[in-house]
Structures are given as structure tokens and as C-alpha cells.
Amino acid sequence: MKNQTALEVHNLTASYQRKPVLWEIDFKVPSGHLIGILGPNGSGKTTLLRNIMNLMEADSGYVKIFGKDLDEVRSRLSYVPQRESVDWNFPASVREVVEMGRYRPGNLLRRLKSSDKQKVKASLEKVGMLAYADRQISELSGGQQQRVFIARSLAQEADIYLMDEPFVGVDAATEEAILSILSGLRDEGKTVLIVHHDLQSAYQYFDWMILLNTRLIAAGPKEAVFNSTHLREAYGGKLNLLSKLGEIIAREQFPLREPDFKEKEGSGDE
């Protein structure tokens, strides 16, 4: 099933209060890849995800998933919103939040089946949070909160995963754990799209990239996208970034690193 078209975005234009945030975005994503959605702040990364999930109305254009409309294949998609978008003081346990991954419009008024509970347990185990299942979510660290969100998404057993900044504000151990889970999904033939803003780690994390700055700059295998022309086009004008860019591009020209060499200086957003 690899390299079948998982997601097609066609001429998508979207705006907030008449100010365009996405302008005629057009690309196709093959299945079985770990894909980074990159671009400077305000470049429309989150808006793109929200449009794919139909959480806001587009001005024009459409999105097809496996060639179909969202409503026909909704169960094959899973969305992970930004961690900060919810109130973690909400009175709920870790298990209760992950159980939401098994909620469907059709079973909201019924109890969850034991098979659902089993899947919840397996998802908690995968992210290493089973021991914390009965913990209240207000007592979790940022990294643990993100693991809970990932577990909830895994419990959906989808084919396409859309995640908004899953690496923001998490510790190094969690970052590595999440990345290995996502790579595992990719190896199973699932498609994972990640909104990411840290260029330094992007090249080693993803194998496919979508580079945005309101318009689509480039989309394709990372080797074709991640070059100085494209990056300058996306980030150009932001002078403080240019020196950083030079550094990254210079590194890119010397790809002869030991494969398991991990660059961990500067975890990205702090």
C-alpha cells in the first residue's frame, strides 16, 4: 500500500477575518511516510491541519483523503491538537482522556466495550504511561501530557495521523520516545504528518517535507525540499534566522555523519 496517495490538498485557500493564511495550496502526500509540515510562525501550518480536519471552512479548494471526502473516511484519520489548546486542570484521569480516542458519534450514549478498554490499555503501554493511568491529568508534566495525547490518538487506530507541534515543551526522553512511536507507525505503512517549527531537528526526523509560507514553497522527499533556495524563500527576510540557516545548510552539505549521531544541543523551542 506504500506510496498510494493518502492525502490530496487541492488549490486550498483559507483566511482568518479576510486575511489569507493559506493561498492556493496544492500537493499530494503518499502513504507510508513521516512528513514534516514546516514554515515560519504564522505561515499557516496549524491552519492547514485544521482545514484537513474540516475544523474551519476553506474559502476555496478541497481536501481528499484516500480519494474520498473526510466524512466518508473519518475513522481512518486521527488529529492531535496542540497540547496548550486544552485546560489540563480539567477533572479527568489519564485513562479517561485516552478513552476519548475510542469515542464515536455512534457510541457516545453507551458504555465503552471491553475491546475498546483493551485498546486504551495497549495505547497507554506504547507511550509508557500505563503506570500513570489513574493519575489526574493536572498532575502531569508537559512531556507526560503530550504522551497522553499521543496515546489517545493511537487508540483511534487510524491510517493517517495529523499532529500539531507534538515536540513543543517536552523533555528530551519524551521527544525520543514520541519519535520512535511515530517511526514505528510509518514502518507499519501509516502516514504521519507533523507540524514542526524547529528546522534543526527537522532534517533528521522526517523523510518527507511540506514547506509553507502562506503559499506552498515545496512539498516532496526531504532531499528535494530542504535546500537553501527553498528555505530562503520560506524564511527569507527574517534576518535573525538567516545566520542559523547558513549553519544548517552548511551541515547539510556534509552528510557524512555517523548514522546514530544525535544532535541534542538546543532542544528547539526553549
Added chain:
Amino acid sequence: MEAFFIIATGALVAMTCALLGSFLLLRKMAMLGDAISHAVLPGIVLAFMISGSRDNFIMLIGASLAGLLVTLLIELLHKKIHLQEDASIGISFTWLFAIGVILISAYTEQVDLDQDCVLYGEIAYVPFDLIYFSGGQLFFPRATIISGLLFLLTLGFVLVAYKGLKITSFNSDYAKSLGISTLAWHLVFMSMVSVTTVLSFEIVGAILIVALLVVPPATAYLLTKRLKQMLVLALIFAVLSAIGGYYLAVFLDASIAGAMVSFAGFFFLLALIFSRLRARSLKVDAYLKE
């Protein structure tokens, strides 16, 4: 017997408000109760003008429609026009309330809509409006029956809709991504709040409904981080406020509804002190462990 009926009625209204108010609080919409309790006025007046009767059922329909209208209006201003939510609430309900005031003053001079009754309720008169069963052997106050049915309806709703209320309150975007119609859930929930507000209106009054929607749930929220416990605690504080409030009012010879809310406020204060002390002792524990 009169004391029992007054306390029972107050407790039933307070418990209904506690259940719905807990979810209002978690949806960060505590003041929507305030908005609805004011916005139902034009609905009530219009229902009266169209039907020409003071039939409770017709008024209830008018008020519920007005409650839904203000909910939709707030959604529209907030989500589509991108006005801040608090501003959307402030504009919508004052506007509808003002229309209600104009309708009353311009067209219905002859109606006896008692302002005191609307604001403070008449819970003290509950035992005088009786409904008789089985040939006059058995009788209950009308308000007790209404508030009892309302509580059962609300309890049933919360039990059946528990998962939906939980997910749409915690993470509505995620619920939407699962295909759950968050707008439908919101409207159904707000209809329950509207109906409750209208039915409780003449028992405890508009202002005190707002207090009952907010204070017992906020008290419970301070004491627990579990949703089920929060709902149960809110119910307990609602009942205790009704009992304590009644005897305080008798002792002071003062407004019963006012005393009930004062008691609710008193419990909130205790919970606040308790949760502060607990937070401090937890911090000390953590410090000592290190």
C-alpha cells in the same frame, strides 16, 4: 411540613443547577447562565402577547426559544465575527433583555409581572400552591413537583450524555475531529440550561439561579480533580445550602433564597481555605521528601 416542602423544593432546584452548572463551569461558560436568565424575558413576554394567556407551558416554550436564541447569537458573534466571548455574551443578553423591557413597558401595562418575584423568587409561598392526588388524600406543592421532575430529567440527561458532555467540554476540536457534532451538543445542553432557568425562575428568582449554577460547582471543583466526584460534591453542597439556608432565613426572618445562596458562598469559602491549606501541606511534603 411547610419547612420540608420549602427545603425540598430549594434542594431540588439547587441540585439541578449544580449538575448543569458543573458542566457550564468546565466549559468556561459560567456566565452563560446569567445571560440566559436575562435573555428569556422577551421570550416570556412575546409568548404571553401571542397566546394571551399566562399558561406556564406556553411561557416555557417562549422562554426556551429565547434561551436558544441568545446561545446562537453568542456563538455567532464569537465564532463567526470573532468577537471575544465575554463581549459576545454581554452584548447578546443585555440586548434581548432590553427588548423584553421595552415589550413589557410598551404593550403589557396591565400584566402583573412582579419585579420582586422575577429577581428574588417566591420560595416561601411554595407550600400554598398545592396539587391534590387520589381524591385529596395526598397533596404536594406544585413547585415541588415541577422541580422534582426537572431534577429527574436533568439527572437522566447527565447520566446518559455523560461521555458526550465530557469530551465536548474538555476538547471540543478533538470531538469535532471524531465526527461528533459539537454544535448540536452545545445547543442541547444550553436548552437544558434554558428550561432549568425558566422553571426555577419563579421559585428562587433570576439572580439566585445564577448563583446556584456557579457556586456549588465551583466549591466542588476546588476540592476534587475527578469529574464524578465533582458532580456528587456539587449535589451535596446544593442540598446542604438549601437546608442551612432555610434555617438561617427562619432564624433571621430574612429571604430564604438569599440565605440559601449565602450558605453556598459560605461553603465556597470553607473549600477555598481547605484547598489552600492542602496545597501548602502538599508543598511542604514534597519539600521534605527532597
